[in-house]
Amino acid sequence: MSQSLHFFTPSSNITLPKHHSSLFTPSLTTSNRRFPVTTKHFTIKSNASSSSSDPKVLTTDNGTAEILSRVSQTPASSTDSSSIEVDSVTEAELKENGFRSTRRTKLVCTIGPATCGFEQLEALAVGGMNVARINMCHGTREWHRRVIERVRRLNEEKGFAVAIMMDTEGSEIHMGDLSGPPSARAEDGEIWTFTVRAFDSPRPERTITVNYDGFAEDVKVGDELLVDGGMVRFEVIEKIGPDVKCRCTDPGLLLPRANLTFWRDGSLVRERNAMLPTISPKDWLDIDFGITEGVDFIAISFVKSAEVINHLKSYIAARSRDSFFGAMLPPSSTPITPLAYKGFPTIYCSDIAVIAKIESIDSLKNLEEIILASDGAMVARGDLGAQIPLEQVPSAQQKIVQLCRQLNKPVIVASQLLESMIEYPTPTRAEVADVSEAVRQRADALMLSGESAMGQFPDKALTVLRSVSLRIEKWWREEKRHEAMELPDVGSSFAESISEEICNSAAKMANNLEVDALFVYTKTGHMASLLSRCRPDCPIFAFTSTTSVRRRLNLRWGLIPFRLSFSDDMESNLNRTFSLLKARGMIKSGDLVIAVSDVLQSIQVMNVP
Numbered sequence: 001m002s003q004s005l006h007f008f009t010p011s012s013n014i015t016l017p018k019h020h021s022s023l024f025t026p027s028l029t030t031s032n033r034r035f036p037v038t039t040k041h042f043t044i045k046s047n048a049s050s051s052s053s054d055p056k057v058l059t060t061d062n063g064t065a066e067i068l069s070r071v072s073q074t075p076a077s078s079t080d081s082s083s084i085e086v087d088s089v090t091e092a093e094l095k096e097n098g099f100r101s102t103r104r105t106k107l108v109c110t111i112g113p114a115t116c117g118f119e120q121l122e123a124l125a126v127g128g129m130n131v132a133r134i135n136m137c138h139g140t141r142e143w144h145r146r147v148i149e150r151v152r153r154l155n156e157e158k159g160f161a162v163a164i165m166m167d168t169e170g171s172e173i174h175m176g177d178l179s180g181p182p183s184a185r186a187e188d189g190e191i192w193t194f195t196v197r198a199f200d201s202p203r204p205e206r207t208i209t210v211n212y213d214g215f216a217e218d219v220k221v222g223d224e225l226l227v228d229g230g231m232v233r234f235e236v237i238e239k240i241g242p243d244v245k246c247r248c249t250d251p252g253l254l255l256p257r258a259n260l261t262f263w264r265d266g267s268l269v270r271e272r273n274a275m276l277p278t279i280s281p282k283d284w285l286d287i288d289f290g291i292t293e294g295v296d297f298i299a300i301s302f303v304k305s306a307e308v309i310n311h312l313k314s315y316i317a318a319r320s321r322d323s324f325f326g327a328m329l330p331p332s333s334t335p336i337t338p339l340a341y342k343g344f345p346t347i348y349c350s351d352i353a354v355i356a357k358i359e360s361i362d363s364l365k366n367l368e369e370i371i372l373a374s375d376g377a378m379v380a381r382g383d384l385g386a387q388i389p390l391e392q393v394p395s396a397q398q399k400i401v402q403l404c405r406q407l408n409k410p411v412i413v414a415s416q417l418l419e420s421m422i423e424y425p426t427p428t429r430a431e432v433a434d435v436s437e438a439v440r441q442r443a444d445a446l447m448l449s450g451e452s453a454m455g456q457f458p459d460k461a462l463t464v465l466r467s468v469s470l471r472i473e474k475w476w477r478e479e480k481r482h483e484a485m486e487l488p489d490v491g492s493s494f495a496e497s498i499s500e501e502i503c504n505s506a507a508k509m510a511n512n513l514e515v516d517a518l519f520v521y522t523k524t525g526h527m528a529s530l531l532s533r534c535r536p537d538c539p540i541f542a543f544t545s546t547t548s549v550r551r552r553l554n555l556r557w558g559l560i561p562f563r564l565s566f567s568d569d570m571e572s573n574l575n576r577t578f579s580l581l582k583a584r585g586m587i588k589s590g591d592l593v594i595a596v597s598d599v600l601q602s603i604q605v606m607n608v609p
């Protein structure tokens with residue numbers, strides 16, 4: 001079997017932006033298909049099937065690689081606009097403002113009491129939420145089920161494509177609920193009791209329960225106890241059986257289930273913590289819940305090594321296979337044969353993507369292996385800032401964002417981006433600068449936590465993320481602020497290397513030719529992710545035939561995912577796409593597009609007919 005890649009010299013009749021058109025000589029048109037005069041062919045010979053993991057041999061009929069351009073002029077074959085799906089917000093944005101205006105940075109919102117209603121969720125979707133995050137630290141499974149159901153209904157009824165991310169509790173030490181009030185204030189010098197006792201009746205005043213049985217044994221008088229990484233501080237003054245008496249040294253607000261760390265002689269005490277499993281028995285039940293509910297992402301808290309990610313991925317794969325036959329494995333089952341853990345084959349082997357939350361010292365130590373094993377990562381600055389000195393968080397963030405991009409994994413920057421907006425309608429200047437920095441680093445996504453879960457201004461906070469993203473993206477596009485980044489090969493086979501080369505070249509061509517959009521036809525989403533990794537100037541329209549791939553691509557920088565069934569015939573795919581998008585006013589005649597596909601590893605440059 002052989003697949004042809006048509007590489008042509010750039011003597012086509014493509015319309016280029018004015019300042020470029022002098023570089024090219026238009027060619028003659030003879031039929032409704034216009035081809036440039038000179039053509040050079042590459043043939044990719046595949047041994048058996050066209051599966052991207054097959055070894056392939058690249059040959060060229062004259063040995064010269066040249067820039068490809070191809071003009072397609074075939075008239076529209078179908079105008080059935082219902083057969084392409086894109087989210088309604090993007091559609092409106094494209095119609096009103098055109099390609100350049102689309103936001104490249106994706107937005108994740110944590111859903112909590114402030115945003116769990118249908119209308120509130122709709123307002124977030126309209127405001128640009130790409131992913132809704134539910135945090136299993138809080139609320140009941142029934143509560144989360146209702147949120148998932150509402151998001152799904154919103155997608156179905158209103159044409160959004162909001163993906164769902166479930167975030168596990170993890171087994172780090174944290175406070176219990178405050179039994180009633182949403183928060184409590186600890187004042188300077190007050191004595192509070194932290195206890196592992198359970199209370200049936202209302203607990204005594206200034207008493208906080210702790211989830212970890214070994215707590216009272218582990219702490220020592222004189223230790224410093226930090227709530228949420230230092231939002232409130234206590235000093236341990238006395239231990240009485242299961243109770244630990246502490247004096248407040250830094251007053252502040254105590255939130256339910258806030259994380260607790262304790263420090264001795266200036267360093268974090270974590271020996272016992274290290275023995276807690278990353279995925280607790282309760283987390284396994286939550287994960288089963290997530291799989292059953294069909295969430296798109298599972299984010300794992302306090303990841304320490306790649307092993308736990310591999311284990312979970314095997315488990316998800318086994319569960320999806322088993323549910324195919326109507327059976328289910330218990331959460332404790334030993335993992336099945338591990339899957340390939342390097343490069344792209346890991347990413348889309350099952351329907352749920354696993355996101356590693358980088359929020360512990362161990363996760364920083366094993367960063368590369370963790371990111372390689374995962375389908376994405378989150379810079380969970382809240383807990384990270386409780387485990388390493390705060391002044392080290394920005395460089396850790398930069399490093400994680402960069403590594404994820406190099407390894408082609410999506411990365412989310414999370415926590416305290418707009419913390420003051422929990423209470424106030426405008427952000428601080430420092431918060432805006434922080435958001436700008438994450439956008440400038442070109443993280444795939446930014447996340448709201450308390451701002452959207454329980455803040456007073458969730459929609460306003462989302463608007464700030466949206467407008468700051470748009471402004472900074474425009475700024476670095478216009479002023480070419482972005483420094484080039486070395487993008488190493490991530491594929492393990494020759495076919496994957498071809499895909500990478502195609503995407504790297506297509507993104508470069510797109511910038512140089514100032515095209516309006518990149519189109520990618522992708523079954524697994526992999527080619528789309530490779531284009532996104534290049535962070536090109538123009539938006540990337542990703543066409544994929546599966547709804548779940550489409551929702552997952554929502555987390556990727558610059559991708560506009562469409563659901564569209566397509567064939568192996570690129571010519572007909574393109575013509576169909578053009579007519580569908582034109583019918584809906586999302587593109588127009590003359591727009592310049594570069595299309596790549598993993599159906600037929602190819603690059604084409606053309607004007608929309």
Ligand SMILES: Nc1ncnc2c1ncn2[C@@H]1O[C@H](COP(=O)(O)OP(=O)(O)OP(=O)(O)O)[C@@H](O)[C@H]1O
Binds near residue numbers: 256448
């Ligand atoms: N489902 C929920 N029900 C009630 N309150 C919630 C819920 N989800 C979040 N919250 C509130 O919003 C705050 C911030 O939420 P978020 O999930 O981001 O916590 P976090 O501490 O940043 O994350 P993590 O627990 O994963 O470290 C929480 O402290 C909690 O008060």
Ligand SMILES: CC(=O)C(=O)O
Binds near residue numbers: 382415
């Ligand atoms: C998001 C999260 O888990 C953190 O910042 O700690």
Ligand SMILES: [K+]
Binds near residue numbers: 135136137168170
């Ligand atoms: K969590």
Ligand SMILES: [Mg+2]
Binds near residue numbers: 380383
């Ligand atoms: Mg955390």
